[in-house]
Amino acid sequence: MNKEISIIIINYKTPYLCCDCLKSIELFSFGFSYELIIVDNNSQDNSKSIITSRYPNVIYIQSPENLGTTKACNLAADYSNGEFLFFLNSDTLLLNNAIFLMKDYLISHNMVGIVGGNLFTSHLKPTHSFCKRYGIKQLKKETKLAYLIYLSVFKRKLSNNFNYTKNPLEVDYLCGADILVRKSIFQRVDGFEEKIFMYGEDFVLAKKVKRIGYTSVSLPTAKIVHLEGESSKNKKGEFSKEGFIRFLTGTCIAFQEVYGSNIKYEYIKLLFIKCGKLAKLFYLTGNKKKYYKYVNQKIILSELMKK
Numbered sequence: 636m637n638k639e640i641s642i643i644i645i646n647y648k649t650p651y652l653c654c655d656c657l658k659s660i661e662l663f664s665f666g667f668s669y670e671l672i673i674v675d676n677n678s679q680d681n682s683k684s685i686i687t688s689r690y691p692n693v694i695y696i697q698s699p700e701n702l703g704t705t706k707a708c709n710l711a712a713d714y715s716n717g718e719f720l721f722f723l724n725s726d727t728l729l730l731n732n733a734i735f736l737m738k739d740y741l742i743s744h745n746m747v748g749i750v751g752g753n754l755f756t757s758h759l760k761p762t763h764s765f766c767k768r769y770g771i772k773q774l775k776k777e778t779k780l781a782y783l784i785y786l787s788v789f790k791r792k793l794s795n796n797f798n799y800t801k802n803p804l805e806v807d808y809l810c811g812a813d814i815l816v817r818k819s820i821f822q823r824v825d826g827f828e829e830k831i832f833m834y835g836e837d838f839v840l841a842k843k844v845k846r847i848g849y850t851s852v853s854l855p856t857a858k859i860v861h862l863e864g865e866s867s868k869n870k871k872g873e874f875s876k877e878g879f880i881r882f883l884t885g886t887c888i889a890f891q892e893v894y895g896s897n898i899k900y901e902y903i904k905l906l907f908i909k910c911g912k913l914a915k916l917f918y919l920t921g922n923k924k925k926y927y928k929y930v931n932q933k934i935i936l937s938e939l940m941k942k
Contacts, residue, residue: 640669640738641717641818644725645707647675650682652725652862657690659729666735669721672714674698674707703832704811712818712826720821724812726862730755733857737815740803740854748849749816749841751809752857753798761797762861765853768795769807769838771894771901778908783916798855805850811837812861820844828892834882835889842893874928879935900940907936 642660646653653673660671672694675682687695696714698707712720719741721734737750754764766773773795776782798804814837824843827836841851883903890902914929 637716638668638670640719640721641672641715642669642721643672643711644723645674646682646725648678648680649725650685653686654689656725656727663729663732664734672711674711676701676707705827705829705831705836709826719815720818721815727812728860730858733859736857737854747852748820748844749809749814749851750854751814752859753855754859754861757862763796763810765806765809766796767806774905778905780912783912798853804853806853808838808841809851813859831885831888834885839889839892874931879932903936903939
């Protein structure tokens with residue numbers, strides 16, 4: 636029997652996070668039918684027994700290899716029976732009936748292709764939920780020190796990644812931690828770009844959906860906690876060379892898919908300039924942790940620019 640929504644979660648060695656996520660879905664999701672699909676990216680642990688013993692109705696797909704985010708999500712979409720696909724990170728917790736609110740919004744707005752909620756930290760502080768403006772033009776703007784200082788002073792008013800209003804907001808792309816998309820549209824654009832292992836796939840999906848005439852919208856009434864870094868075993872705020880290189884690899888491919896193959900060097904150069912300005916800003920404000928983070932990022936970017 637077909638369900639209204641297929642809720643898709645990718646697991647990689649995070650069984651307890653998955654269980655907490657599933658518990659929040661169970662507590663807060665009502666008024667619609669749904670199925671739960673988990674793709675295990677070859678965790679090689681006891682994830683399956685932990686999750687299925689607590690949630691036996693979950694459709695558990697065991698991959699023989701780590702497919703990454705994009706291929707795993709596309710695989711789950713192939714198995715799905717829902718009219719809508721809801722991609723949800725394992726390190727998330729619903730705070731209200733967010734999925735219903737997003738589904739209801741999509742149904743009543745035919746030209747909206749993707750919708751996502753407002754994301755919060757574990758301390759219920761606003762965190763990255765989308766990018767209102769994203770791309771080369773915006774990145775050029777962000778290389779200006781004056782703009783970065785102005786943004787830090789008027790962070791809430793000028794926010795590019797959190798919806799402080801009470802109204803839906805059209806954005807360039809939504810954070811991939813929680814996105815609801817019509818399955819028909821997802822299939823029309825061939826799903827997530829599988830050249831990307833992880834990072835940047837949400838940006839490319841939004842651009843592909845935009846090309847066929849549909850928008851991406853932030854819905855602030857839908858509220859979800861995102862424990863950023865937990866699903867990748869990286870403590871938030873700490874610099875990880877491996878993590879930054881994974882981010883660069885994914886986003887470089889994403890920018891090439893959107894802007895063409897010649898954009899890679901310009902993208903890396905702009906990030907290099909931005910990191911330098913941010914390092915200077917945090918040095919002046921005495922934030923050593925963020926200063927060293929951007930200094931380390933700048934070093935990696937400078938090495939890539941030499942290649």
